Amino acid sequence: MTSVLKGNFQAAKSVEAKDKPEADDLDSRFEREAMKKLGGSIAYVAKKKIKWAEDENP
Amino acid sequence: MAKLLFINPVVREEDVPRHVPYGIALLAAIAIDKGHLVQVYDANAWRLGEETLREVLKADAWQVIALGGITTAYGSIKETVRIARQECPDAVIMLGGGVLTSLPHEIMNWLPEVDVGCVGEGFITFPEMLAMVDAESRDWHRIAGTISRNAQGKPVLSPQRTLLEDLDTLPYPAWDLFPREEVYFKNSQMLYSPEGMLAQRRLDINVSYGCSMICRYCYHLGIAGDMRYETSESGEVSVSFDRPGAYTRTIRYHSPEYIVRMVRHMRDKYAIDYVLFLDENLMTMDQHSKRLWMKDICRLWHESGLAPIPSYDAAGIMNGWEGVHWSGTSHATLCTKEILKTMRAAGCSHLVYGYESFAPHVLKTVGKGSTPATNERSFFWTLEAGIRPVPNVIIGFPDEDFQSIRDNMAAFDRLGIQVRPHFATAYPGSEWFTLHRDSLEAQYGGNLESYILDLGDATKITGIICKKFNAVELIGLRELMCEGNYRLLDVFESAWKRVHQERPLV
Numbered sequence: 135m136t137s138v139l140k141g142n143f144q145a146a147k148s149v150e151a152k153d154k155p156e157a158d159d160l161d162s163r164f165e166r167e168a169m170k171k172l173g174g175s176i177a178y179v180a181k182k183k184i185k186w187a188e189d190e191n192p
Numbered sequence: 193m194a195k196l197l198f199i200n201p202v203v204r205e206e207d208v209p210r211h212v213p214y215g216i217a218l219l220a221a222i223a224i225d226k227g228h229l230v231q232v233y234d235a236n237a238w239r240l241g242e243e244t245l246r247e248v249l250k251a252d253a254w255q256v257i258a259l260g261g262i263t264t265a266y267g268s269i270k271e272t273v274r275i276a277r278q279e280c281p282d283a284v285i286m287l288g289g290g291v292l293t294s295l296p297h298e299i300m301n302w303l304p305e306v307d308v309g310c311v312g313e314g315f316i317t318f319p320e321m322l323a324m325v326d327a328e329s330r331d332w333h334r335i336a337g338t339i340s341r342n343a344q345g346k347p348v349l350s351p352q353r354t355l356l357e358d359l360d361t362l363p364y365p366a367w368d369l370f371p372r373e374e375v376y377f378k379n380s381q382m383l384y385s386p387e388g389m390l391a392q393r394r395l396d397i398n399v400s401y402g403c404s405m406i407c408r409y410c411y412h413l414g415i416a417g418d419m420r421y422e423t424s425e426s427g428e429v430s431v432s433f434d435r436p437g438a439y440t441r442t443i444r445y446h447s448p449e450y451i452v453r454m455v456r457h458m459r460d461k462y463a464i465d466y467v468l469f470l471d472e473n474l475m476t477m478d479q480h481s482k483r484l485w486m487k488d489i490c491r492l493w494h495e496s497g498l499a500p501i502p503s504y505d506a507a508g509i510m511n512g513w514e515g516v517h518w519s520g521t522s523h524a525t526l527c528t529k530e531i532l533k534t535m536r537a538a539g540c541s542h543l544v545y546g547y548e549s550f551a552p553h554v555l556k557t558v559g560k561g562s563t564p565a566t567n568e569r570s571f572f573w574t575l576e577a578g579i580r581p582v583p584n585v586i587i588g589f590p591d592e593d594f595q596s597i598r599d600n601m602a603a604f605d606r607l608g609i610q611v612r613p614h615f616a617t618a619y620p621g622s623e624w625f626t627l628h629r630d631s632l633e634a635q636y637g638g639n640l641e642s643y644i645l646d647l648g649d650a651t652k653i654t655g656i657i658c659k660k661f662n663a664v665e666l667i668g669l670r671e672l673m674c675e676g677n678y679r680l681l682d683v684f685e686s687a688w689k690r691v692h693q694e695r696p697l698v
């Protein structure tokens with residue numbers, strides 16, 4: 135078990151990170167993985183599709 | 193010697209926790225240096241809910257409970273301080289960060305559990321607040337940069353805190369107090385570049401403050417010279433941020449030596465392989481330093497043995513590296529071809545660009561000084577340098593129209609990019625918020641707190657500021673934009689025009 139409190143002294147009581155019960159079935163694993171790809175702005179560049187000629191005076 | 197519990201509230205719950213909160217980590221290091229007893233409960237990293245939070249609050253006789261975060265952490269902060277007050281009736285509850293700074297009076301009124309707030313930068317204010325706890329005094333108004341309640345219970349600001357001049361006097365953030373192995377390193381990946389995808393042990397750094405731009409949607413947390421204190425005719429003091437004709441900035445940055453020494457330390461102590469620069473705009477600093485800053489960082493990156501050397505699998509595909517790859521933010525009009533190449537050679541793998549739009553008439557209203565051509569130029573310069581550009585785009589600008597949507601779709605085709613635009617959102621502290629506050633409040637039945645609680649990622653729509661399109665239309669238009677669906681856009685435009693001929697927009 136891991137302590138969720140981290141500090142420069144020993145707190146009076148320790149608090150452990152309890153495992154969340156639903157953690158490891160296939161559905162929740164899938165949902166976690168899918169979730170990792172979401173959030174924020176999603177943008178990527180398909181490098182192979184592009185051509186560009188520089189215009190010297192934008 | 194105060195016994196202090198830091199709580200990092202939950203933010204962006206829809207994604208896994210990816211970032212050690214840099215501000216809190218720095219303030220924890222400062223508190224330790226001053227001899228205080230410090231524990232951190234990183235609720236955002238652990239995400240263990242109310243039961244564990246209550247256990248943490250009962251784990252010691254906390255004298256101080258300190259929280260901070262960005263505006264979108266408000267919901268979690270509200271819940272946390274409510275529970276903290278129940279469990280620790282005698283503790284001093286302190287709040288700081290962007291969430292408080294943009295709306296200090298409102299937040300103090302909405303959160304009666306908070307005793308004192310730190311408005312803007314905490315580097316000097318926070319240790320002074322802790323010293324006051326040690327002195328068993330509660331005269332918060334004597335400390336510049338705070339907000340606290342007067343005898344009548346009304347929140348009042350103390351004088352404005354000046355910004356720290358020499359950033360290199362700061363200690364390194366207290367990364368030891370955060371669950372690196374348990375949580376953060378597992379979420380090191382940044383799906384913006386192949387190197388980012390392969391990152392195994394990433395930490396973030398923030399090595400500059402400020403941005404030379406005056407983008408209408410942006411907020412700089414009151415730590416970039418963007419905040420002013422203003423006194424009304426009735427003598428009440430309030431904070432003020434960008435508004436037409438009043439823009440202020442203070443540009444500050446760590447020296448290249450400090451930065452690279454810190455990264456070397458992170459490499460030696462935590463075996464990191466990737467660093468994300470959280471800085472708002474690395475190119476502002478480069479320009480401000482007459483093009484020396486970035487170049488020196490890159491030179492020292494090589495000299496300190498941090499420039500990555502790739503390793504390959506049997507098929508010749510890169511599977512890792514020795515050294516530290518990195519990424520950050522750039523700016524279309526401020527980057528140069530040369531610096532991009534230098535950055536790549538030192539291990540830069542991707543750069544985020546807030547392109548916002550590829551429509552000239554919209555860009556003119558943004559305050560960024562960029563044009564569709566400078567956007568495209570920087571995009572290709574970056575690619576040519578071997579760095580992946582991450583092109584951010586926004587939909588729902590005040591002047592968004594069918595033309596701007598088509599301009600964007602055409603640019604996505606030309607550039608070969610897949611983008612899911614953010615919705616234009618007026619976060620408190622931005623010029624947009626100042627200008628549209630009444631309308632935003634009205635959209636939430638006159639309740640500003642509901643608006644704040646609704647704010648998130650801007651991938652979801654909240655309050656809108658667009659003159660032509662309503663929220664439902666913007667949601668649909670974004671889908672068409674992402675799909676490149678010109679046909680349906682034409683169909684919708686004729687229907688839209690028919691409706692608005694009958695009922696013109698005011």
Ligand code: B12
Nearest residue numbers: 214215258259260262263264288289290310313314648649
């Ligand atoms: C890391 C980061 C995030 C992290 C979260 C960080 C966290 N754990 O809180 C993530 C990736 C989740 C994030 C998301 C978003 N972010 Co963000 N983010 C940042 C970033 C890059 C760095 C923050 C940072 O560490 N700054 C440096 C440290 C030193 O500053 P600080 O934390 O504010 O701490 C100082 C003071 O505020 C104060 N302080 C802070 N806490 C406390 C506590 C106490 C007790 C005291 C006394 C003082 C104090 O003292 C510190 C030292 O001076 C900033 C840009 C930047 N460079 O600042 C944007 C920034 C904060 N984000 C911003 C925005 C707009 C967003 C998004 C809305 C963007 C989007 N559309 O997706 C989302 C929201 C997502 C969501 N669903 O909630 C805005 C402002 C937001 C706001 N209104 O608060 C910023 C300023 C960027 C910008 N200019 O637009 N972000």
